Amino acid sequence: MPKWTVRPIDGGKGLPPYKIFFEFLVIQDKTTMPTSSYMPKDDSGKADLLDHVAATLPKYVVTLDISAEDLASHQADAVAFRYGLNLHNYAQSYAHNCTAAKNLLRDGGTDATLWPIPPLLPEPIPPIVKSGIIPRFSLFVTRLKAHKNFSPAIGQDLRIIGSAYIIDPSTWKPVLSSLVQAGHPTVVWTKGKASAIEIWVDRNDGNGFVFLIIHTEPNTPDPAPLPPPETSVVWKYKAIYRYHDEQVGEWSDVLSVVVGG
Known part of the structure; x- marks a missing residue:
């Protein structure tokens, strides 16, 4: 940080009667950064x-x-x-x-x-x-x-x-399981060191896997409309971790959940 001092001088015609001087104080930081916990x-x-x-x-x-x-x-x-x-x-x-x-x-x-x-x-x-x-x-x-x-x-x-x-994000692979509440599946996963998880779903409607959500905290409910009464269908989920807003690691194994019925 600079130290400011004001010293009066004879400024002469058209000059201010003082000048500002800088005296820089050199401070040696001897603090050692601790290792991460x-x-x-x-x-x-x-x-x-x-x-x-x-x-x-x-x-x-x-x-x-x-x-x-x-x-x-x-x-x-x-x-x-x-x-x-x-x-x-x-x-x-x-x-x-x-x-x-x-x-x-x-x-x-x-x-x-x-x-x-x-x-x-x-x-x-x-x-x-x-x-x-x-x-x-x-x-x-x-x-x-x-x-x-x-x-x-x-x-x-x-x-x-x-x-x-x-930390080696290239080795990360989500492990998915499911919990069903009121007929709606919830994709269960753990976060670890990842920033978020990206989940895709295949609703067995001919469209294959489509993007579902990026979620930052476990777990992830799927609020999509359920099949008609007395009808069951298999929904499939897969996921990949995200780190610094990018996909990292491997895709999870596919999780199959029977919905409805």
Whole structure:
């Protein structure tokens, strides 16, 4: 930042009786940028990390002296958090369907008016765990890193060293599943590090796959009009992740959902 000083001088005819001088202060910034945190900021990313550690940790139980109780505790936490996240996403989808039904009742439309059916708890229901999964996981990671046998290679494999985990969007491939609410399918997916997901649908009407939506948060209800009563049809969905507003990675496997009937 420049330091301004004013010094009086004899300006002479037609000149101001002062001049402005600059004195630049050189400031050396010695702040070191910290490495990025291994902990994702969003819940979907946290669930993915917990799942990955739960699946990868068993091969290090001897190297890092991980007890059977600690391993079982973390694996139970991972399952419980994923289940809780899915319940949250199902509830959001149900809320979306409630809004659509309310708007249809209010404004009219071509679709049949049906009361949305509240989501049922998906089976199997995991045992409840003690609250504070993420703080507990962070303490567990701190213990692992303090072990004499811990190494950067192990940290990279477990994805608990932030700067060492390289994001490679070219390897991303969505995994789709479905949930049906009041006859309408909801495409279930996880976000991970992606910015959004792009979903296409084939309604078995001869048009093949057509663009459906770009969605930034799981999950994605399909509010399209349902087939006539007592008629069933197979709708197919495929999706690809988006990152920095571009398609990345591979297309998902095709998800088939029977609608109507």
